[in-house]
Amino acid sequence: KAGVTQTPRYLIKTRGQQVTLSCSPISGHRSVSWYQQTPGQGLQFLFEYFSETQRNKGNFPGRFSGRQFSNSRSEMNVSTLELGDSALYLCASSTLYEQYFGPGTRLTVT
Amino acid sequence: GEDVEQSLFLSVREGDSSVINCTYTDSSSTYLYWYKQEPGAGLQLLTYIFSNMDMKQDQRLTVLLNKKDKHLSLRIADTQTGDSAIYFCAERDFGNEKLTFGTGTRLTIIP
Numbered sequence: 621k622a623g624v625t626q627t628p629r630y631l632i633k634t635r636g637q638q639v640t641l642s643c644s645p646i647s648g649h650r651s652v653s654w655y656q657q658t659p660g661q662g663l664q665f666l667f668e669y670f671s672e673t674q675r676n677k678g679n680f681p682g683r684f685s686g687r688q689f690s691n692s693r694s695e696m697n698v699s700t701l702e703l704g705d706s707a708l709y710l711c712a713s714s715t716l717y718e719q720y721f722g723p724g725t726r727l728t729v730t
Numbered sequence: 731g732e733d734v735e736q737s738l739f740l741s742v743r744e745g746d747s748s749v750i751n752c753t754y755t756d757s758s759s760t761y762l763y764w765y766k767q768e769p770g771a772g773l774q775l776l777t778y779i780f781s782n783m784d785m786k787q788d789q790r791l792t793v794l795l796n797k798k799d800k801h802l803s804l805r806i807a808d809t810q811t812g813d814s815a816i817y818f819c820a821e822r823d824f825g826n827e828k829l830t831f832g833t834g835t836r837l838t839i840i841p
Binding site: 624651653655662663665668670675676678710712714717718719720721722723724 | 761763765771772773774775778818820826827828829830831832833834
């Protein structure tokens with residue numbers, strides 16, 4: 621089985637721009653979660669989608685949003701980028717007990 | 731709220747056992763996980779344990795859970811250079827996909 625895939629792997633954006641990141645879960649997995657990893661704050665939960673519905677949301681501003689499609693693929697969007705949004709964004713797809721992570725998208729905001 | 735703590739660094743000689751410790755505060759944590767992260771990579775699921783278990787063994791990995799003290803440990807037997815990485819523990823409540831992660835422990839192997 622193919623693992624979780626994330627595109628693009630690397631992204632450089634300018635302050636004020638917006639960005640969309642994509643995640644394809646493992647085949648058959650219906651839950652997709654997103655996390656932000658930074659040196660200062662560590663790994664923080666952004667949101668989780670199941671069957672196209674957001675079930676849970678972390679403590680991030682409204683500039684961070686996401687969605688899930690009928691094929692379970694998910695996207696997250698960050699609008700009005702700030703320097704502090706520079707991070708590794710990780711997507712995970714889940715079975716009942718296990719969460720498998722993709723390689724991440726490294727976003728750099730300049 | 732949930733809080734998960736780990737020591738930041740651990741150095742171990744090649745061939746010895748590594749023990750990485752973690753404490754958590756949320757008494758409703760149902761699932762506890764260990765992940766490994768190598769440089770430039772995502773998180774690799776190593777193993778997990780349910781809160782009603784005391785121990786789980788999987789090849790070179792042994793997880794011990796002391797629920798009374800909210801203490802979780804990961805023992806890696808016969809540590810190899812390929813085990814160099816950052817190890818994260820994480821907890822999750824029943825019915826909730828959100829993982830709360832510790833700060834990560836950087837394991838360095840001394841040849």
